[in-house]
Structures are given as C-alpha cells and as structure tokens.
Amino acid sequence: MPLGALRPTPLVEQATERLREQITNGEWTVGTKLPGENSLAQILGVGRSTVREALRTLAGAGLVQARQGAGVFVIAAEPQEDWPTRLRRAAVTDVYEVRVLIEVEAARMAAQRRTDDDLVALDEALAGRRGAAQAGNAEFVDADIALHAAVVSAAHNPVLTGLFAEFVPVLRQGLIDLVELLDLRSEDPNHGDDAHALLVAAIARADAETAGRTLREELKQTLERLRAI
CATH class of the missing domain: 1.20.120.530 (GntR ligand-binding domain-like)
Known part of the structure; x- marks a missing residue:
C-alpha cells in the first residue's frame, strides 16, 4: 500500500495508522529501516512533530525501535496487545x-x-x-x-x-x-x-x-x- 498525503485531522492518529499499515501489511518487514523523519513528513504531508509522535506511538506498540545514530527500524510485524x-x-x-x-x-x-x-x-x-x-x-x-x-x-x-x-x-x-x-x-x-x-x-x-x-x-x-x- 503506497503512502500518500493525509487528511487535515487528526494528523497524529492518521499518520500512526498509515505507518502501522505499512508494517502489518508487509510493506516494511522486520529489520527494515524506516525513511527519515523529513522524508516521512513530506510523503504524508505533515510536520516532523506529527511524524515523531506517530513513531513514538508505534514504538510503544512494540513495532519499531529507534537506534541511536542509525535510525528507526521495524522490530515486529504485529503490535503488542495491552x-x-x-x-x-x-x-x-x-x-x-x-x-x-x-x-x-x-x-x-x-x-x-x-x-x-x-x-x-x-x-x-x-x-x-x-x-x-x-x-x-x-x-x-x-x-x-x-x-x-x-x-x-x-x-x-x-x-x-x-x-x-x-x-x-x-x-x-x-x-x-x-x-x-x-x-x-x-x-x-x-x-x-x-x-x-x-x-x-x-x-x-x-x-x-x-x-x-x-x-x-x-x-x-x-x-x-x-x-x-
């Protein structure tokens, strides 16, 4: 599923869901490095702060992990259930x-x-x-x-x-x-x-x-x- 610009609101929720779909649908497999914040912001049509919050949410769900100096990587294909x-x-x-x-x-x-x-x-x-x-x-x-x-x-x-x-x-x-x-x-x-x-x-x-x-x-x-x- 290709990424695309989002509707105006609510941006963080939309960005999170769109990025989550990329992972759960297999577009970004485990071990894949995600595009940088600037690239994601441009593709989704949102600000870097929105991308940052979306990535933080995905990290909380156990889907991605930020590695110092290396970027953000996919670490699981399915979110952890609370x-x-x-x-x-x-x-x-x-x-x-x-x-x-x-x-x-x-x-x-x-x-x-x-x-x-x-x-x-x-x-x-x-x-x-x-x-x-x-x-x-x-x-x-x-x-x-x-x-x-x-x-x-x-x-x-x-x-x-x-x-x-x-x-x-x-x-x-x-x-x-x-x-x-x-x-x-x-x-x-x-x-x-x-x-x-x-x-x-x-x-x-x-x-x-x-x-x-x-x-x-x-x-x-x-x-x-x-x-x-």
Whole structure:
C-alpha cells in the first residue's frame, strides 16, 4: 500500500495508522529501516512533530525501535496487545485461575491489615449482596463482585486493587453467563451467601488462614462450574 498525503485531522492518529499499515501489511518487514523523519513528513504531508509522535506511538506498540545514530527500524510485524485487550481476548477460565491466585492471597492480607473502615465496607458489601438476591442476575453478580472488591481493597495493596479492577469486566460477563446457563439461583436466589459470610467473619477476626481457605474453596467451585460449561 503506497503512502500518500493525509487528511487535515487528526494528523497524529492518521499518520500512526498509515505507518502501522505499512508494517502489518508487509510493506516494511522486520529489520527494515524506516525513511527519515523529513522524508516521512513530506510523503504524508505533515510536520516532523506529527511524524515523531506517530513513531513514538508505534514504538510503544512494540513495532519499531529507534537506534541511536542509525535510525528507526521495524522490530515486529504485529503490535503488542495491552493488558486490558489481552484480558478481553482470554478464556474466562484462564482469567479465573489467575483470579484465584490473586484473591486468596488478598483475603489473607485483608485479615491481617483490615481497618475498622474496611470492616464497615465489608459488612455493607455483604448486605448489598444479600439485598441483590431478589434482583436480576446481572445486579446480583455486580453485588458479588463489589464484595470481592471490598476484600481486595482491605488488603491495602494498590497494585492488587488495580489488577483486580482490570479483571472485573471479563469476570462479570463470565459470571453472568454461568449463573444464567446453570440456573444457579433458581433454588437459592442468594447463592453462596454462607461462604461469603464466613469470609467476612474470618477477616473481621483477623483469621488469615480461614479467610484464605474459605475464599479458595468458593472460587474453585465456581471455576469448576465454568470449566464444565
């Protein structure tokens, strides 16, 4: 695909996409040195600053690399997926396996680090989950996730909190599908209440071992159900 002058706006996005196409379509193969900034600016009909920003974006995607005194070279034919994109594309069972690893340790940490405010938040989240028992499946799943988020928050590790937040969109849809496909709430609208109450109680009394074990058992039961779908 030959390069050509771009439309007026948005220039950086257009320049990035046009250069990306040259790479992903095989016009510029791995190892190829790209034309200089001046040449690219002239071909695309933009300023050097626009070309520079486009190249920076491509470098961030893992497609090109600037080498001091040598120029910019193609180092990959496909862009690297960012973490949220990779999660969206992943199998929900794979995501859930990692969730088990993260949340079990978070529950143990929460039992050791929780504050009075955390205990209030956990009690409120448990009450919210119970209150959602008479609501639809999506609302119930949202309330369930809110309780798990409160547990992770009580661990007081911002990396864990941020990582759990990244998992939520994939987990939410997977859990809704699970509840609906297996009709888990037909006989017990507040499915899993006992385990969640035990979890909150264990955290409240600073029992890290029981908190971790309780959550592991609860999550693993759900994981097995997801695998069986």
